[in-house]
Amino acid sequence: MPYRVLIAQFMHETNTFSRLPTTLDDYRSTWLVYGNELGERFRGTKTEIGGLLDAADAYGWTLIPALAANATPSGKLTAQTWQTIRDGIVSAVRNAGKLDGICLACHGAAVTETSDDPEGELLEAIRDIVGPDVPIAMTLDLHANVTERMARLASALISYRTYPHVDQYERARQAADLVQGIMEGRTKARCLVLQPACMVGADHGRTTTPGPMRDLLVKADAFEKEPGINVVSIQAGFMPSDISNVGPSIAVSYAPGTEQRAQEIARQLCQEIWDRRAEETVHLLSVEDALARARSHDASKGPLVIADGTDNPGGGAYGDATRMLKALMDAGIEGVAVGTIFDPAAVQAAIRAGVGSDVSVELGGHHDPAFGAPIPVTARVRLLSDGTFINDGPMGKGVRRSMGTTAVLRVGGIDVITISNRIQTTDLQVFLSQGIDPARCRVLVVKSIQHFRAAFAPIAGDIVVVDSGALCSPDARRFNYTKLRRPVWPLDNVTAPFPA
Ligand SMILES: [Zn+2]
Secondary structure, rough: OOOOEEEEEEEOOOOOOOOOEEEHHHHHEEEEOOOOOHHHHHHOOOOOHHHHHHHHHHHOOOOEEEEEOOOOOHHHHHHHHHHHHHHHHHHHHOOOOOOOOOEEEEHHHHHHHHOOOOHHHHHHHHHHHHOOOOEEEEEEEOOOOOOOHHHHHEEEEEEOOOOOOOOOHHHHHHHHHHHHHHHHOOOOOOEEEEOEEEEOOHHHHHOOOOOOOHHHHHHHHHHHOOOOOEEEEOOOOOOOOOOOOOOOEEEEEOOOHHHHHHHHHHHHHHHHHHHHHHHHOOOEOOOOHHHHHHOOOOHHHHHHEEEEEEHHHHHHOOOOOOOHHHHHHHOOOOOOOEEEEEHHHHHHHHEEEEEEEEEEEEEEOOOHHHHHHEEEEEEEEEEOOOOOOOOOOOOOOOOOOEEEEEEEEEOOOOEEEEEEEOOOOOHHHHHHHHOOOOHHHEEEOOOOOOOOHHHHHOOOOOOEEEOOOOOOOHHHHHOOOOOOOOOEEOOOOOOOOOOO
């Protein structure tokens, strides 16, 4: 009899300091698909679901696809949104009949109006149905804020090992391999998690340059070769979230009998995260310093890529902060393409004006003018489109994405890709789909802090990351935490990673 395996995906990285609640419409704008639609949408893509579909073919599983849900990071999921997704997965588990295994793809840093730990809540609801023995492997983003409940109820927590995240497919295959091994009776798995007393660390998980995360991963890889150690996952955590367990963690999946060794491994890696907690491989520039780089940039080797890191929608920022754009406009820098500014009203005004016409709008800055006021501009409407494209870069290759209705607005020497659906700039198609060849620009502004590197580093002449003062500040002191476990570094004077 083929093994019967249920798969599902629930993704969200919740910035609880965002003013934008996350709704079902936000999921529909990214994806919210059920049953056999998972195969139609993700077969052949470099994603978790793409990996699980291939694994099911390879192992001959009878696959029960429940649902796949993903939305751009923003504020807490509304109660109804979470209930719809949760009930969709749980009812699929309940209606599936006897299950031999379950693979879940989650982010691991979701927060809802009703739960600070929805992934743990989901696992609990599933365990209530299937019991303690059915293997459940959960893949996670390496920016997950992992809870003890998640570790207790999962057979394994398997985080990405790359940032930019380009190994979703491989991690899902790893999860499938482990579940297959458990179903065949070759291994068993339990999971534990340990956190040091810091809310940031491991250089935010960056793997593009030598640094703490790469060193930790080398050690984790070696530990995974030990008998009885199934998976050693390193999570850097997601800082702008007002919950108890923010921050780095180590999750170890182990066979019964090796719990003590698993504890030692988690403790050793947490100690290293603690010891190197202040190490950062990227230093953010001010808007003024980035502007100076733009003025002097020699574009013969490729564009200067300015990453507006603190306005990264991928971290829950609004994507409409204007300080960097305003500085480039005021300085009269030419050959600039900005991907993107989130401003649905400006897009509608551009549609009313029509391609080739001029339109006067207050551009950007609508969600929190503290991050840069709206800029009054008269712009030429160069292009209007539905804003959809298919990723062809290393991140999520093959996945269809949507910026919503999109207008390319030309202001002076600057093309502003103005969008109606917030997305992070992770793929060259953000520009190419709008008739702009990014390699031929002098300066590119991207709304991303790290993921852009996967696609943009190969065409960039130079790269700078900017702190424009927007929502995704790297400084924890700028946020008001009420639920965070204390004491915790860097907010408190802590001298050891673990309680005495
Ligand atoms: Zn991440």
